[in-house]
Amino acid sequence: MSSDDSAGFTAAYDANYADVLRYVQRRAPASHVDDVVADTFAVAWRRRGALPPEPRAWLFRTASNVMKSTARRESRQQTLAVRAWEPGAGISSGAGTDVDSSLDLITAWRGLSRKDQEAIALHAWEELADTEAATVLGCTRATYTMRLTRAKRRLAQLMNPAHEPAPAERQLQPREGTS
Known part of the structure; x- marks a missing residue:
């Protein structure tokens, strides 16, 4: 050494x-x-x-x-x-009501996949550049950037499920089973 x-x-x-x-x-x-x-x-x-x-x-x-x-x-x-x-009963989690936007965000966050959560967290919490976040995830910068974009879009949709995407947004949304 x-x-x-x-x-x-x-x-x-x-x-x-x-x-x-x-x-x-x-x-x-x-x-x-x-x-x-x-x-x-x-x-x-x-x-x-x-x-x-x-x-x-x-x-x-x-x-x-x-x-x-x-x-x-x-x-x-x-x-x-x-x-x-062989336990009989599972543990149930209590469902909260959407009292304010903080609870909406928490609920939406929990609705994201772990991959989506990680993509957003590396950007928002860790403040990593796309190339650094890509290194953390073991992918290319372009792949990370696309994951982040899609994760943000899914979070926004979960935050406002009544929002109907504009025609341009609909074209950009991933097809079922491809994300």
Whole structure:
């Protein structure tokens, strides 16, 4: 291990820890945040010689992969628990009423797919440029830009379901099963 690699890791950690922590806090249950952030920087430590000069997007992608891995592991554990215990009743979630626009937004947000949520979150919350967000998602800038556009359109539709799209908007909407 060279001292340059250690210094580079330390600089990346110091510069990006708070951003990675916020990124994970917005996406993971509170009980998982510390572990996901620690695992993210453990991966960065193991790959410290290959960290990009600006590692923020790389760290977000790594955190995303850690969260996906955690979710898969928990899903497998829940499946095993269900098979072992065969619980009878599921958990029902209470439905809220649309009292104001905040609740409308929350409801609409929950109606989006996880991919749509992530595309918007990288843009609005993390304030990443399209190229950086594309790096986080592992796609091209053009693909990310199209995903973001479609996600925003779907969010707007969920916020105002009575809105009938203009003819030009109808032509741009994805066909069933292609998005």
